[in-house]
Amino acid sequence: MKDMFKSFSFGIRLKKFLTNTGDVALFAGRFFNEAFKPPFEFNELIKQSYLIGYKSLPLVGITGFIMGLVFTLQSRPTLVEFGAESWMPSMVGISIVREIGPVITALICAGKIGSGIGAELGSMRVTEQIDAMEVSGTNPFKFLVVTRIIATTLTLPVLVILGDAIGLYGSYLVENIKGSVSFRLYFNVMFESLNYSDLMPATIKSFFFGFAIGLVGCYKGYYSGTGTVGVGQASNSAVVVTSMLLFFIDFIAVLVADIFYDL
Amino acid sequence: METGVDTDIAFSQINTDNSVIEVRNLYKNFGGNKVLNGFELTLYEGETLVVVGKSGAGKTVMIKCLVGLMAGDSGSVKVFGKEIQSLEQDDLDELRTDIGFLFQGSALYDSMTVRENLEFPMRRHFKKLGNDYNPNERVLEALESVGLVHAVDLMPSELSGGMKRRIALARTLMLKPKIILYDEPTSGLDPITAKEIILLMMNIQKKYNTSSLVITHDMDCARAISNRVIILIDGINYAEGTYKELSQSKDPKLQAFFKK
Numbered sequence: 001m002k003d004m005f006k007s008f009s010f011g012i013r014l015k016k017f018l019t020n021t022g023d024v025a026l027f028a029g030r031f032f033n034e035a036f037k038p039p040f041e042f043n044e045l046i047k048q049s050y051l052i053g054y055k056s057l058p059l060v061g062i063t064g065f066i067m068g069l070v071f072t073l074q075s076r077p078t079l080v081e082f083g084a085e086s087w088m089p090s091m092v093g094i095s096i097v098r099e100i101g102p103v104i105t106a107l108i109c110a111g112k113i114g115s116g117i118g119a120e121l122g123s124m125r126v127t128e129q130i131d132a133m134e135v136s137g138t139n140p141f142k143f144l145v146v147t148r149i150i151a152t153t154l155t156l157p158v159l160v161i162l163g164d165a166i167g168l169y170g171s172y173l174v175e176n177i178k179g180s181v182s183f184r185l186y187f188n189v190m191f192e193s194l195n196y197s198d199l200m201p202a203t204i205k206s207f208f209f210g211f212a213i214g215l216v217g218c219y220k221g222y223y224s225g226t227g228t229v230g231v232g233q234a235s236n237s238a239v240v241v242t243s244m245l246l247f248f249i250d251f252i253a254v255l256v257a258d259i260f261y262d263l
Numbered sequence: 264m265e266t267g268v269d270t271d272i273a274f275s276q277i278n279t280d281n282s283v284i285e286v287r288n289l290y291k292n293f294g295g296n297k298v299l300n301g302f303e304l305t306l307y308e309g310e311t312l313v314v315v316g317k318s319g320a321g322k323t324v325m326i327k328c329l330v331g332l333m334a335g336d337s338g339s340v341k342v343f344g345k346e347i348q349s350l351e352q353d354d355l356d357e358l359r360t361d362i363g364f365l366f367q368g369s370a371l372y373d374s375m376t377v378r379e380n381l382e383f384p385m386r387r388h389f390k391k392l393g394n395d396y397n398p399n400e401r402v403l404e405a406l407e408s409v410g411l412v413h414a415v416d417l418m419p420s421e422l423s424g425g426m427k428r429r430i431a432l433a434r435t436l437m438l439k440p441k442i443i444l445y446d447e448p449t450s451g452l453d454p455i456t457a458k459e460i461i462l463l464m465m466n467i468q469k470k471y472n473t474s475s476l477v478i479t480h481d482m483d484c485a486r487a488i489s490n491r492v493i494i495l496i497d498g499i500n501y502a503e504g505t506y507k508e509l510s511q512s513k514d515p516k517l518q519a520f521f522k523k
Contacts, residue, residue: 039387124373131332132370136384136438137356 027219031149034142044147052113053155057162063108064163067100068170076178085179089186090193092171097194101164102202103250106209109156110242114217117148118238121221122231145222149214156210157203197261205253209246216242277490281308283442283474284329289338291324298324299335300498311468311475313485315520316495322478326444330362331355360388363435363443367450369427371419377430378402378415384437405433408470409463425456432463436471445477449484461487482520494520
């Protein structure tokens, strides 16, 4: 009986998961359908790019800087012990550019941007602002959703590149303080070990990260439940679902990139 | 309620040949909960029709069906002779320019100033507005109608509840609609502000020559502005008539609405 109850509960959860996944896929389909159809909301797109991209710069910058500092501080003693200190720029460069930079920046943005979009659209839904838009003859999906998803998709790669650059500079600062390596030497060694095949997959997957953050945040907010509880849940689940989706996209991206490396 | 405005427009003065909204046999269920159960309504040109019902009676659901924000399970909703549910999105958007909708909570866009809120409905309807319209003039004219020209550059968060309701009313006027739908226009307001809103509604009706459908449970509001009243009970139009007729009814269900 207990097992039956368990499987019943699992069945319901599975059904709910699959239904939600289907709904998000339909939402994404609607996005592609609306995104290429006029009229285009250019002014709103620029405003959202400013709010989402530019306003996230300080957080991404500080996180990137600390990421570079801590990563170098933690790994340096081990490399010194093995006499491999000269590998430090290459190791830090490849790690940050390929993996840590995009994933950490995307997770930070999922928290800041994803929850912000979820809460904003959720409260607009609850206070009937989305209905008011619709009644005034403006397509709220195009105005609110399409602009935000495009803004996150376009700005996240830029934030990742800036976060990476600031992280690498943080790493150099530690190396410079602890050792005596010059700025030019440190970055020369680093760039010699980096290839386009490191930079391109990371940049491409950043577009997907941005798309996922915008898509899930908008979906959760646009279809938020009623009341303040609904808004809270929309904001919270936007972050949780996006974070899991980011790791999944990262996993797929690494697998695909690996296939290309092998060719 | 003493509003100071001549509200005694008899229903007999309304031209019943021209209906602007016709609802027939409208049904709407939420799960097992039957909200509308064959509701019927006709709004005539120039008329102010008030639909009264208890909270949760389905008034908001009904009014949202009129503008296509919700779809009925079955039945017919015609606005200016056009069946709402069978309209394409573009046609529905065009039809909506002739309908103003005042939301219960005002529904002003939080992230925009009052001016931007008022300009918002104009951004996609150049065809209706014509080439020679001046957005700034329109905004100021609408704000003047509600007596809030000085609030043009304020944010909604800086406005009181009554001011928000007035700005929302001004926003409905931007496209000069032929019908205005009011969803609980006086709810949540103090009696004095509620009276001001009622006066504004009456002035707007006169100035813009609109037809109005008001849903409310505020009987003072119903008495002050209605040409005709529909009582919505159990998802149907339980009773229909002028305020005076209905208030004199002996039916206990109706008396419950009218006795103080």
